[in-house]
Amino acid sequence: xxTKNLINFKSLGDARGDLVALESERNIPFHVKRxxxxxxxxxxxxxxYHAHKKLRQVAICVAGKCRMVLDDGKIRDEFWxxxxxxxxxxxxxxxxxxxxxxxxxxxxxxxxxxxxESDYVRDYDNFIKQVSF
Amino acid sequence: xxTKNLINFKSLGDARGDLVALESERNIPFHVKRxxxxxxxxxxxxxxYHAHKKLRQVAICVAGKCRMVLDDGKIRDEFWxxxxxxxxxxxxxxxxxxxxxxxxxxxxxxxxxxxxESDYVRDYDNFIKQVSF
Numbered sequence: 001x002x003t004k005n006l007i008n009f010k011s012l013g014d015a016r017g018d019l020v021a022l023e024s025e026r027n028i029p030f031h032v033k034r035x036x037x038x039x040x041x042x043x044x045x046x047x048x049y050h051a052h053k054k055l056r057q058v059a060i061c062v063a064g065k066c067r068m069v070l071d072d073g074k075i076r077d078e079f080w081x082x083x084x085x086x087x088x089x090x091x092x093x094x095x096x097x098x099x100x101x102x103x104x105x106x107x108x109x110x111x112x113x114x115x116x117e118s119d120y121v122r123d124y125d126n127f128i129k130q131v132s133f
Numbered sequence: 134x135x136t137k138n139l140i141n142f143k144s145l146g147d148a149r150g151d152l153v154a155l156e157s158e159r160n161i162p163f164h165v166k167r168x169x170x171x172x173x174x175x176x177x178x179x180x181x182y183h184a185h186k187k188l189r190q191v192a193i194c195v196a197g198k199c200r201m202v203l204d205d206g207k208i209r210d211e212f213w214x215x216x217x218x219x220x221x222x223x224x225x226x227x228x229x230x231x232x233x234x235x236x237x238x239x240x241x242x243x244x245x246x247x248x249x250e251s252d253y254v255r256d257y258d259n260f261i262k263q264v265s266f
Contacts, residue, residue: 013173015175015178016174016175016178016179016180017171017172017173017174017175017178017234018171018172018173018174019169019170019171019172020169020170020172021167021168021169021248022167022168022169023166023167023168023247024165024166024167026247032157032165032166032168033156033157033165034154034155034156034157035154035155035156035165035168035243036152036153036154036155037152037153037195037217037241038150038151038152039150039151039152039153039195039196039217040146040150040151041149041150041151042148042149042150045148045149045150046149047149047150062170062172062195062196062239062241063172063195063237063239084170084172084239101150104196106195106196106217106239108170108195108241110168114156114159
């Protein structure tokens with residue numbers, strides 16, 4: 001796993017300011033069914049600590065920053081998300097953790113399906129078993 | 134036109150922080166095809182000044198605030214968007230303007246179609262003619 005997971009989005013801004021557009025099945029590699037955002041994360045809190053069996057997601061810090069850890073069971077890598085023009089693809093069966101949220105962080109996530117608890121793998125040992133096959 | 138255009142989103146947050154989820158054809162009344170966000174808007178700049186013939190949108194300030202003006206040709210109303218849990222529906226043939234962006238404003242917009250310049254009505258007199266029929 002490398003920075004190949006990063007997606008650079010062009011700012012369509014002009015003299016007024018910046019604008020980034022994310023489009024289903026264009027610069028986002030799936031049809032967007034759910035959009036969510038994390039904000040007001042308490043200092044020192046981390047989030048994530050799971051993988052998804054099927055869900056595919058793209059995450060972008062549209063304000064502030066946080067540190068994203070991605071782990072495919074072989075390589076554990078991390079990236080600072082700190083620019084509204086940079087997203088990270090979180091593919092199926094990738095363990096992910098988010099740490100070090102800045103006070104002003106707004107982490108926007110686009111997902112290809114609705115919330116489904118049965119799609120979560122929340123135990124790391126179980127995750128490793130699933131990616132070992 | 135009244136505050137009926139406002140949509141309150143539940144925060145699914147817990148002790149870690151807040152999370153708002155927007156779902157196509159659930160709490161968003163259309164299938165989301167395009168997501169865009171305005172940020173880094175220069176002080177004193179306004180945006181919008183158009184209506185759409187067909188496009189439907191929901192706008193939310195996920196950080197900071199701005200003042201949204203909506204005008205259906207009969208009533209001109211305005212709202213401060215300042216909470217990540219409050220969205221505003223911008224329906225077809227509603228003239229909209231955004232003013233007084235705070236420096237930290239990130240205005241997130243969900244739309245039911247891709248960008249299409251031919252869908253824009255950028256002249257106010259032309260807009261008034263279109264809604265008068």
